Amino acid sequence: MQTNPIPRLELTGITKRFPGVLANDNVGFSVLPGEIHALLGENGAGKSTLVKMIYGIMQPDAGQIRWNGAPVTVQNPKAARKLGIGMVFQHFSLFDAMTVLENIALGLDANLPQRELEAKIRAVMQQYRLLLDPHRTVSTLSVGERQRIEIVRALLLNPSLLIMDEPTSVLTPQEVEQLFVVLRKLASEGCSILYISHKLHEIKALCDTATILRGGKLVDTCDPKVETSRSMAEKMIGAGLKEIKKVAGRTFGQERMIVNRLSVPGIGPFGISLHDINFEVKAGEIFGIAGVAGNGQNALLLALSGEVPSDDADAITVDGARVGTLSAKQRRLKGMASVPEERNGHAAVPEFTLSDNTILTARDRLHMVSGGLIRSGMAKTYAGEVITSFAVKALGPGATAGSLSGGNLQKYIMGREIMQKPSVLVVSQPTWGVDAGAAAAIHQALVDLAGQGSAIVVISQDLDELLSLCDTLAVINGGRLSKPMQVAEADINEIGLLMGGIHGDTSAVAPERAHAH
Amino acid sequence: MRIKLEKRPEPSRLMLVITPIASVLLTMLVGVVVFDALGIDGQRAVVDIFLTPLLASYKWQDVAVKAAPLIIIGLGLSIGNRANVWNIGAEGQYIIGALCAAGIGIAAGTSGGPFIMVLMVLAGIAGGSAWASVPAVLKTRLGVNEILSSLMFTYVALQVLSYLVGGPWKDPNGRNFPATAPLTADQALPLLPFTSVHLGVGVALVLPFLFWLLMSKSVFGYQIRVVGSAPNAARHGGFDSNQTVWLAMLIGGGMAGLAGALEFAGALKTINLGFPSGYGFTAIIVSFLGRLHPIGVLIAGIVLAVTYVGGQVAQTTVHIPNATAGIFQAMMLFFILASDIFVRYRVRFIPAAKSAPAAGE
Numbered sequence: 091m092q093t094n095p096i097p098r099l100e101l102t103g104i105t106k107r108f109p110g111v112l113a114n115d116n117v118g119f120s121v122l123p124g125e126i127h128a129l130l131g132e133n134g135a136g137k138s139t140l141v142k143m144i145y146g147i148m149q150p151d152a153g154q155i156r157w158n159g160a161p162v163t164v165q166n167p168k169a170a171r172k173l174g175i176g177m178v179f180q181h182f183s184l185f186d187a188m189t190v191l192e193n194i195a196l197g198l199d200a201n202l203p204q205r206e207l208e209a210k211i212r213a214v215m216q217q218y219r220l221l222l223d224p225h226r227t228v229s230t231l232s233v234g235e236r237q238r239i240e241i242v243r244a245l246l247l248n249p250s251l252l253i254m255d256e257p258t259s260v261l262t263p264q265e266v267e268q269l270f271v272v273l274r275k276l277a278s279e280g281c282s283i284l285y286i287s288h289k290l291h292e293i294k295a296l297c298d299t300a301t302i303l304r305g306g307k308l309v310d311t312c313d314p315k316v317e318t319s320r321s322m323a324e325k326m327i328g329a330g331l332k333e334i335k336k337v338a339g340r341t342f343g344q345e346r347m348i349v350n351r352l353s354v355p356g357i358g359p360f361g362i363s364l365h366d367i368n369f370e371v372k373a374g375e376i377f378g379i380a381g382v383a384g385n386g387q388n389a390l391l392l393a394l395s396g397e398v399p400s401d402d403a404d405a406i407t408v409d410g411a412r413v414g415t416l417s418a419k420q421r422r423l424k425g426m427a428s429v430p431e432e433r434n435g436h437a438a439v440p441e442f443t444l445s446d447n448t449i450l451t452a453r454d455r456l457h458m459v460s461g462g463l464i465r466s467g468m469a470k471t472y473a474g475e476v477i478t479s480f481a482v483k484a485l486g487p488g489a490t491a492g493s494l495s496g497g498n499l500q501k502y503i504m505g506r507e508i509m510q511k512p513s514v515l516v517v518s519q520p521t522w523g524v525d526a527g528a529a530a531a532i533h534q535a536l537v538d539l540a541g542q543g544s545a546i547v548v549i550s551q552d553l554d555e556l557l558s559l560c561d562t563l564a565v566i567n568g569g570r571l572s573k574p575m576q577v578a579e580a581d582i583n584e585i586g587l588l589m590g591g592i593h594g595d596t597s598a599v600a601p602e603r604a605h606a607h
Numbered sequence: 608m609r610i611k612l613e614k615r616p617e618p619s620r621l622m623l624v625i626t627p628i629a630s631v632l633l634t635m636l637v638g639v640v641v642f643d644a645l646g647i648d649g650q651r652a653v654v655d656i657f658l659t660p661l662l663a664s665y666k667w668q669d670v671a672v673k674a675a676p677l678i679i680i681g682l683g684l685s686i687g688n689r690a691n692v693w694n695i696g697a698e699g700q701y702i703i704g705a706l707c708a709a710g711i712g713i714a715a716g717t718s719g720g721p722f723i724m725v726l727m728v729l730a731g732i733a734g735g736s737a738w739a740s741v742p743a744v745l746k747t748r749l750g751v752n753e754i755l756s757s758l759m760f761t762y763v764a765l766q767v768l769s770y771l772v773g774g775p776w777k778d779p780n781g782r783n784f785p786a787t788a789p790l791t792a793d794q795a796l797p798l799l800p801f802t803s804v805h806l807g808v809g810v811a812l813v814l815p816f817l818f819w820l821l822m823s824k825s826v827f828g829y830q831i832r833v834v835g836s837a838p839n840a841a842r843h844g845g846f847d848s849n850q851t852v853w854l855a856m857l858i859g860g861g862m863a864g865l866a867g868a869l870e871f872a873g874a875l876k877t878i879n880l881g882f883p884s885g886y887g888f889t890a891i892i893v894s895f896l897g898r899l900h901p902i903g904v905l906i907a908g909i910v911l912a913v914t915y916v917g918g919q920v921a922q923t924t925v926h927i928p929n930a931t932a933g934i935f936q937a938m939m940l941f942f943i944l945a946s947d948i949f950v951r952y953r954v955r956f957i958p959a960a961k962s963a964p965a966a967g968e
Contacts, residue, residue, distance in 0.1 A: 109613055397842045419845025428843075436839040441618065442832075449829055450844035463824050493616050 096159040098123045098251055098282045099144065104153035106139050113139040116153070117308045119301040121251065126273060126283045128293040128314060130326055131303035132525045134495065137286050140303070141253050144284070145177045146170040168199055176244030177253040180260075182236050186229040190222055190239050197243045214245050218272045232591070233382050234265040241272065251282045258292060259551065260383045263586035270296050288326070289554075290319040304328050327526045340561070343373030346545035347426075347514045352405040352414075354393045356569075362386040364393060364569045371514070371545035371562075376536065378560030379549045379571070382589050386569035387549050388431065391518045394547065395428035396421040408514050423454055427512035429503055431519040431549075433496065437503045440492030444484060445473040447491050448506055455510050472509075480505035481531065497528030504532050508539050515539060518549040533559055553585065567591045612952040622950045627896050627903070630942035631657075631910060634935055642927075652925045656917030656935060668802050669916045670909065672874055675811035676701070676866035676886045678908030681893035682818050682901055683862025689822075689835040689899050692855035696742065696757030697863040698887025699764030700735035704864025705871040706771060707734030709787050709878050712794055713776060719793030727794075728868050735864015736857045738764065743856035747849040753856070765883065772878055786879035796873035805873030810865075811908070818901035831855065863887055885933075889915075892940045911936060 097120035106114040114136045121127045131137045142148045144155065146164035154161050157173055164170045167177075184193050195207055202210070211224055220238045228236060237257065244252055254273070258266045273283055273296065285297055293300055294314045302309040302325045309325050348370045356363035364386050371377040381387060392398040394406065396418035405414035413421050418428075430436045438447045448469045453459050458468045473487035480501045484494055491499055500520070507515060520536065521529035536559065540546050549566075550556050556563055556577075563580055565572040565588035572588045635653045642649030660666040680697050687694045694700075708727040715723045741760055745751035769785070778788040796806040822828035833841040834851045842848065866886065871878055893911050897903030918932025 109616060395843065396845075417845055417847070418843060422845065430839075430843060432839070435837040436843055439833055439837045439840045441836050446829070449826075450833065450840060453826070454845075459826050462826055464826055464829060466824075490617055 095122060097121060098158060100156040102154045104150045106143060107151050112306050115306045119311055121282045121284060123282055124277050124280045125299060126277050126285055126297045128297035128300035129284055129286045130293060130300050132288060132326055134525055135303040136306040137303055141255060141286060145175060145253060171199060171247055174250040176247055176249030178240045178244055178257060180256040182240055184228050184236055184239060189225050189227055191224040193228060193239055194243050210246060211242060214242055218275060220272060233260045233384055249281060253284045255286045258289060262382060262589040263582060264590060290322050294319060302326055340374060342375045343543060345370045346373050346409055347371045348407040350404055352393060352400060354389055354398060362389050362569045364389050367571045369564060369571060369574055371547055373543045373545055374540050375562060376540050376546045376548060376560045378556035378563040379566050380553055380556050380563060380585060380589060381566035383551050385567050387518060387566060391430055391516060391549060394516045425513035427507040427510055427515050429507055429517040431522060433499050433503060438491040438499060441490060443488050443490055444502060445470045445487035448473045452506060452510055476502060476505040476509055497524040500524050501528050501531060504535060508535055512544060514545045516547040520548060521555060565589055609957045611955045611957050613955050615951055615953055618950050623898055626946040626949055627898060627943055630939055630946055633942050634938040637938060638935060647927060648925055652921050652927055655921040655924050656914055656932060659920045660913045660916040666916055668804050670912045671804050671808045673915045674908045674912035675808045676870050677890050677893045677911050678811040678905055679814060679866040680863045680887055680890035681897060681904040681908055682814055683859040684890055684894040685899040685904055686831055687855040687859045688894055690831045690851050690855045691835050692852050693754045694739060694757050694856055694859040695754050696761045697859060697890055698883060699761030700738045700860040700863035701867040701887045702764040702768050702883050703738040704731035704735035704867030705878055705882060706768060707731050708868035708871050712790050717791060719791055723794055724796060727872050731864045731868020732861045735860040739856040739860025743853050746852050769880060772880060786877050790876040795876050807869030807873040810869060815901040815905040822901060889936055892936050896939060896943050
């Protein structure tokens with residue numbers, strides 16, 4: 091270490107308590123000027139809470155924030171921006187019906203004339219090669235382009251610290267590279283970057299320092315260039331990693347689900363419609379559907395589960411039965427189960443007990459209803475079995491679904507469907523926001539179910555997850571599904587291009603074999 | 608010091624019970640203060656409105672007879688309110704139910720007996736349901752907001768009422784008053800001996816327990832609860848939202864119609880222009896004060912009936928208008944809705960943070 095410069099941001103003893111949890115426990119680290127600093131941790135490790143306190147959305151219960159050496163209290167985001175802290179959130183706050191320019195103008199504290207603002211925006215875009223037409227309507231932009239709006243909005247304020255919250259979770263591999271170029275350029279100009287992620291290879295590629303959080307506590311501050319992905323992962327998870335156990339040389343049986351020319355009109359002015367979706371899943375096969383968020387994944391899940399039935403009975407076939415026009419309840423009776431992305435309020439009712447939540451999807455297949463009355467004893471027994479079999483941490487069948495952590499509730503929901511032994515299971519984002527331990531358990535359960543001869547469809551934005559879990563993979567983009575490919579032979583560049591909406595010829599791209607993490 | 612609302616990990620069952628009681632007490636307290644400020648003996652007014660009907664045994668019959676329609680309508684509305692189907696038109700459904708029962712009575716002429724009574728009650732239920740089915744069609748087919756359409760249909764019902772009692776159904780022996788001919792002795796519902804307590808009161812005492820069973824044990828009750836708490840989860844579970852709207856409206860309307868038929872055949876025995884007394888609207892308060900729970904509705908119905916009877920007492924004792932009872936009822940609704948937040952959140956007092964220089968202010 092040479093002469094110690096004054097850190098741009100220094101946190102000491104930051105503690106934040108929520109009812110029932112200690113989100114941050116005596117956390118401290120510092121970010122130097124021009125440093126790209128990774129904040130690494132699993133979902134629920136306390137990363138978001140920590141940056142919310144830096145950005146002034148929340149106040150710490152104890153501890154100190156120093157800015158360029160001076161202690162500060164960041165009252166609100168406006169004060170944070172005034173200090174020179176910019177933030178790009180994981181979930182964008184953009185109005186679909188407005189142009190890029192209007193969206194940026196809305197997010198600014200100062201009131202600039204439109205022409206002046208446009209000139210400034212164009213200058214920033216030029217400087218960092220964030221190419222975007224300020225007069226385009228947001229609804230016509232890809233997710234990667236929408237993120238650029240947020241970055242431009244943050245850069246307009248000349249921040250000296252830029253916080254990026256999980257910026258790559260919605261980007262294609264190519265877009266990630268472009269983003270890194272921008273971030274490196276910013277850092278070289280002296281802007282500090284606090285980069286929040288749980289993707290280790292990105293952190294190794296981009297960051298100078300990594301602070302690892304686990305369960306709200308600081309585990310380590312290390313140099314990601316020196317550490318291996320595995321060593322960082324183990325610090326992050328606190329235990330050895332589990333590999334998915336797949337039986338080698340599996341063979342598939344007959345087609346159990348066939349989707350044939352499925353088209354669904356979009357809901358609302360900006361809803362994504364599905365066009366001519368075709369694929370088939372065999373017994374024992376795990377079929378992955380990759381894609382950047384907002385390309386029709388939700389519509390596809392609703393169409394497959396039967397929540398939005400099709401007009402065409404032949405659009406979906408399950409074990410030879412034409413179910414296209416059937417409702418969700420009827421499709422369940424034909425052997426189909428589904429798990430939507432949103433746990434609270436879609437897959438489960440947060441106010442209801444776990445026992446009551448089994449009635450939601452298991453009542454007919456498991457005969458929990460007789461003569462219009464609910465056999466609550468059976469529901470309770472089944473809930474108890476799911477809790478035990480899937481190691482759900484809950485007080486029992488009487489606990490409300492909302493009182494469970496995300497990972498535990500997800501395990502419970504997956505267990506509720508899997509233990510009904512469906513012939514076809516469709517799941518969306520099975521491990522989104524779930525800690526690594528629970529994710530591994532869920533992956534293993536899916537593999538085991540496939541081993542018993544069920545056909546499984548996994549819709550996910552996490553490409554690594556799909557590559558390690560699935561046998562076959564297709565990419566959804568703009569409501570259209572690509573041709574399926576064997577994961578073992580898949581080319582990650584081609585997948586990336588498909589995710590970005592470029593179909594067909596990919597010979598210009600140097601092939602790189604897909605790697606499973 | 609700062610006051611902070613903090614989400615509870617689980618909704619508080621204690622608060623679920625305490626808040627309605629506190630709302631009633633707070634209403635009484637605010638009543639005392641406001642009436643004192645207006646130069647009226649507030650304490651006396653509140654005592655007369657809330658306590659006299661309970662303490663004076665000769666008022667109990669009145670309370671029971673007034674509580675019956677409130678409870679019956681409140682039960683039906685609670686189902687809709689749970690499923691987020693807002694039927695504001697119970698008053699109209701109540702009127703139509705009573706008119707349908709009166710139609711049977713008129714058609715029966717002088718014949719009576721249990722058969723005619725059952726027929727009147729069934730006609731009341733059918734009439735109320737039919738009236739509520741119009742907002743249901745509009746909602747499920749055209750997406751028309753049921754709050755507006757059901758409320759507007761109340762005014763249509765009032766016009767139907769004044770047309771019928773002033774025209775075709777006017778009592779020929781009624782000295783030209785706009786009222787239907789009174790029911791004969793063996794058409795009217797039986798009374799408890801030496802009282803004015805009719806069979807409808809018994810119905811109002813039994814129904815809450817039936818509804819309790821329905822809501823807690825049946826798939827239908829489950830459907831209503833899921834649709835109200837998480838519409839997307841309901842769709843995921845295979846419950847049809849249009850079907851839920853239909854069921855909620857039909858049951859709400861049917862119960863209001865039943866209440867109207869019982870009130871007509873049990874208490875009033877004739878329908879005149881003064882028949883609509885706001886039970887359909889007050890029942891909305893009953894439903895919320897009872898926390899949408901059938902047994903809660905039973906208790907809340909009695910509380911609201913007390914204010915009705917008490918309002919009449921206060922009219923003579925402290926000379927305040929009868930509408931005062933309405934003010935108290937409305938205050939109760941405000942307090943119960945406002946205090947809802949304490950079920951899901953708790954209040955925490957946080958000592959002032961140590962002062963550090965604020966950034967950028």
